[in-house]
Amino acid sequence: MTDIIHFNQVGYRYPGGKDVLSDVTFSLGRGEMAFVTGSSGAGKTTLLRLIGQLCKPTRGQVMVDDVNLASLKSGDIAPFRQRIGMVFQNFNLLYDRTVFDNVALPLVIRGFAYSDVQRRVRAALDAVGLLNREKSSPLTLSGGEQQRVGIARAIVSKPALILADEPTGNLDPEMSKEVLKLFERFNQVGVSVLIATHALHLIVHMPHRIIHLDNGKIAARRPRTPAMSDLPPFPGEDAHGR
Amino acid sequence: MAAEETLQVQPLPFFKRLTQEHTRVFFFSLGKLGRNPVGTLLTALVIGVALALPAGMHVLTQNLSKISYSWQDSLQLSLFLKDSVSSERGAALAREIRDRPGVQATRYISREQSLAEFRSQSGFGDALDVLQDNPLPAVIAVTPERGRNKLQVEVLLGELTRLPEVDLAKLDQKWLERLYAILGIIDRAVFIVGLLLGIAVVVTVGNTIRLDIEARREEISVMKLIGAPDSFIRRPFLYTGFWYGLAGSVFALILVLTGTLALSGPSETLASLYDSTFTLSGLSFGSSLLLLLTGIVLGWIGAWITVWRHLAHIQPQ
Numbered sequence: 001m002t003d004i005i006h007f008n009q010v011g012y013r014y015p016g017g018k019d020v021l022s023d024v025t026f027s028l029g030r031g032e033m034a035f036v037t038g039s040s041g042a043g044k045t046t047l048l049r050l051i052g053q054l055c056k057p058t059r060g061q062v063m064v065d066d067v068n069l070a071s072l073k074s075g076d077i078a079p080f081r082q083r084i085g086m087v088f089q090n091f092n093l094l095y096d097r098t099v100f101d102n103v104a105l106p107l108v109i110r111g112f113a114y115s116d117v118q119r120r121v122r123a124a125l126d127a128v129g130l131l132n133r134e135k136s137s138p139l140t141l142s143g144g145e146q147q148r149v150g151i152a153r154a155i156v157s158k159p160a161l162i163l164a165d166e167p168t169g170n171l172d173p174e175m176s177k178e179v180l181k182l183f184e185r186f187n188q189v190g191v192s193v194l195i196a197t198h199a200l201h202l203i204v205h206m207p208h209r210i211i212h213l214d215n216g217k218i219a220a221r222r223p224r225t226p227a228m229s230d231l232p233p234f235p236g237e238d239a240h241g242r
Numbered sequence: 243m244a245a246e247e248t249l250q251v252q253p254l255p256f257f258k259r260l261t262q263e264h265t266r267v268f269f270f271s272l273g274k275l276g277r278n279p280v281g282t283l284l285t286a287l288v289i290g291v292a293l294a295l296p297a298g299m300h301v302l303t304q305n306l307s308k309i310s311y312s313w314q315d316s317l318q319l320s321l322f323l324k325d326s327v328s329s330e331r332g333a334a335l336a337r338e339i340r341d342r343p344g345v346q347a348t349r350y351i352s353r354e355q356s357l358a359e360f361r362s363q364s365g366f367g368d369a370l371d372v373l374q375d376n377p378l379p380a381v382i383a384v385t386p387e388r389g390r391n392k393l394q395v396e397v398l399l400g401e402l403t404r405l406p407e408v409d410l411a412k413l414d415q416k417w418l419e420r421l422y423a424i425l426g427i428i429d430r431a432v433f434i435v436g437l438l439l440g441i442a443v444v445v446t447v448g449n450t451i452r453l454d455i456e457a458r459r460e461e462i463s464v465m466k467l468i469g470a471p472d473s474f475i476r477r478p479f480l481y482t483g484f485w486y487g488l489a490g491s492v493f494a495l496i497l498v499l500t501g502t503l504a505l506s507g508p509s510e511t512l513a514s515l516y517d518s519t520f521t522l523s524g525l526s527f528g529s530s531l532l533l534l535l536t537g538i539v540l541g542w543i544g545a546w547i548t549v550w551r552h553l554a555h556i557q558p559q
Contacts, residue, residue, distance in 0.1 A: 052467070054558055075471075082469035092464045108266070109470045111259035153468070 003027040003063070004161050004192045005051060010060035012046055012216075020046045021216045024060070028194055030160070033187040035203050036196040038213035044196035047213070048165050051194070052086060053077045065160060082110055085154030085191075089166035091146045093138040099125070099149050100134040106157040124152040128182060144175035151182055155191070162186065164195040168202060176202050263477070271481035285450050285486055289537065290493025292443050296436030297498045297525065297533050303428050305509075305522055317395070319384040321402055322410040327380065329353075335407055336382045344398050347385040353378055379409060392422065440540055447486050447544030451479050455552045467558040479549045480542060487541020491534045498525055498533075 005028040012021040021043045028034055036044045049055045050062055053069060062069045065083060072080055085106075093102050103124055107117045125131045128148040130141075138146050147167060154162050164183065168176035180195075180202060187193045197203060203210065212220040253259060275282040321339075323332050329352050336350035351359070356378040361370055384402065386395050395413065403411040455462070465475050502524035513520035525533065 054467075078466070078469050078471035078474075080469070081467070084469075086467055088467075092460075092467060094461050094464060096461075105465070105470075106468050108263075109465070109468070109474055111253040111263060113254050113258075113262070 002030050004030045004032075004065055005194065006061075006063040007047075007050075008061045008063075010050065010057045010062055012043075012050060012055065013058045019216050021050075021057075021213075024213075024216075024218055026211055026218065026221075028161075028192055030192055031187070031190050032209070033184065033193040034195075034209040034211060035206075036194065036211050036213060037198060037200055037203070038219075039198060042213040043216040044198070044213055045165055046216075048163050048194070048196050051163055052084060053080060082106065082157065083159055083161070085157070085159040085162040087147070087150050087154045087162065087164035087167045089169035091138075091143075091150045091170075093146060093149055093153075095137065095139050097137075098134065099130060099136050099138060099141070102138060102149055103134075103152045103156050106153060110157060120156055120158075121152075124156040127155065127185075128152045142175075143170050144172075144178065147171060147175075147179055148182065151179070155186055159191065161192045161194070164193070166197055167195060168197060168199055173202070180206065263474075267477045267481050271478045272485060274478070275482065275485055282486075282489070285446065286489035286493055288446055289443050289486060289490025289541070290497060292439040292446070293491055293494035293533065293537055293540075294497035294501075296432055296439055297494055297529075298501055299428070299432040299435060300529070301498060301502060301523070301525060303425060303432060306425055306428070308523065309520060317386060317413075319386065319395075319399055319402060320412045321382040321384060321405075321408050322412070323380040323382065323407050324409045325353075325379065327407045329380070331407065332380045332382065335405070339382060339384055339402065342398075342401075344387050344390055344394060345384055346387045349383040351381045351383065353380045356381060392419065440536070443487070443490065443537070443540040444544040444547070447483050447541045448548040450486065451483060451545045451548045452552060454482065455479065455548065455556075459556055462553070462556045463558045466556070472553060475553060476546075476549045480545050483541040483543075483545025484538055485541070486545075487537040487539065488534065490541065491537025494533060494537065495525070495530055 005026075007024050007026050010021060010024045011019060013019045024043075024047065036047055038044050046055070050057055050069075051064055053072065056070070064080075067080065069080075094105070100121055103121045104117050107120060112120070122131060122134070125134055128151055130145060130148055130152065133141065133145065138149055141149065147170070151167075154164075162183070167183070168179055171179060176199065183193050183195060184206070195203075210220075210222040211218055212222075254262060323335070327335070332352065333350045336348040339345055340348040353376050357370065357376050360378060384398075386398060390398070399411055399413050402408060462475055502522060506522040509520070509522045
């Protein structure tokens with residue numbers, strides 16, 4: 001499996017501040033799904049921000065989809081981001097537009113024909129179970145539905161990689177499980193998925209790799225395995241997987 | 243798989259994409275303004291008043307120029323001929339001068355005609371009887387061609403002064419020079435007022451767009467997060483500037499037209515008191531188009547400067 005993300009001894013320090021990430025080295029294979037876990041301030045979001053080019057590493061090298069991010073010029077960043085689907089804890093929807101318009105935005109930005117936009121937006125909404133809400137305002141949707149709109153927007157341009165930063169952070173446990181299952185469904189059709197979360201209890205029984213960050217460093221790694229019950233508790237996990 | 247499907251549906255070719263995108267933003271920005279009609283109309287009205295002032299002053303100077311142009315008919319050069327020049331030669335000289343470029347008409351006034359005119363108009367008829375000789379010279383009154391400027395008339399005067407038959411040449415142009423000077427000041431004032439109010443339009447549009455950008459800060463941030471290039475984010479704001487400029491200049495046209503119509507009656511009444519057929523002219527078709535274009539360009543510039551200054555400061559978090 002070739003890598004879609006490769007971090008090589010990556011460090012990030014706030015200007016004049018402390019190290020947020022130190023010597024982080026890991027890879028995400030194409031078509032793989034993995035979680036980045038850790039407590040608040042562990043560096044999960046910074047790791048995703050580095051991949052999404054929202055900040056630049058102060059040390060090391062980040063490769064995404066065969067692109068060395070250090071080589072990107074400012075004008076290349078927007079086209080690069082178009083290749084990634086991003087999902088956020090606070091949904092980041094445009095509340096003065098309909099669900100359809102929100103999901104269509106990445107395609108409109110890329111300049112697809114309206115007929116293609118319509119077809120693909122409906123397919124994406126169908127995939128997240130919101131086809132009947134396409135004309136609704138996001139304000140009329142529940143938190144879980146809003147997150148599903150965010151996921152539909154992330155997948156509509158069929159990216160090779162989805163990044164999700166605490167996608168279940170504002171959802172109840174049932175809705176969180178549904179959202180994670182959605183990510184798994186997209187992963188099953190070949191999309192690479194990297195999810196940052198502190199909700200270890202929701203993911204510990206899922207058969208995906210976990211990279212655990214502590215104080216900006218990789219503290220533990222759990223490989224992908226279909227039989228999780230045989231493994232000892234993961235750092236931060238209690239005996240009940242919480 | 244994702245990559246394969248991406249290949250099946252590709253973005254439109256560049257020009258098709260550009261056309262589709264501009265059409266979309268054209269109506270999107272118009273709709274956005276339409277959802278806030280009061281605010282939009284007030285902004286457009288402010289721009290309209292700012293544009294109407296220099297446009298109205300331009301109309302005023304155009305009409306004053308028209309009046310001065312008609313007064314130019316009364317502008318004459320007086321060539322006083324030497325006493326040795328015979329009446330026949332004087333009349334022939336008048337015809338020669340009339341054939342020169344830059345001359346519209348000439349009139350030869352013999353010494354006898356001069357004396358007769360002076361006698362009838364001056365009231366010194368009895369005094370003239372005492373004189374043994376006619377003291378008045380023959381005169382050729384030269385009317386320069388219409389549209390000749392001051393410098394051209396002065397060149398003509400210089401040429402005619404050098405004619406051997408001419409003793410003295412005079413141009414009574416003081417009043418015209420004063421009028422031109424006043425028009426020059428008004429022209430300059432229109433330019434300065436236009437410049438200042440143009441800046442005011444740019445600032446007005448810029449400030450309105452700035453508030454719009456601030457209100458849509460989160461939206462811009464989200465767009466940047468999902469890969470919208472600056473050109474995509476900038477475009478609706480530039481179109482908003484375009485619409486403000488267009489609406490403002492349409493308001494300005496309406497204001498100038500209304501002002502012209504309101505003043506045309508009284509000005510014609512005044513003109514008729516001076517036996518003139520002068521009618522007040524409004525903005526010409528070309529000037530109206532120029533006003534529309536100026537409004538659009540100023541609106542666009544105001545939007546562009548603001549977007550350029552503020553967009554870079556909004557970074558997705």
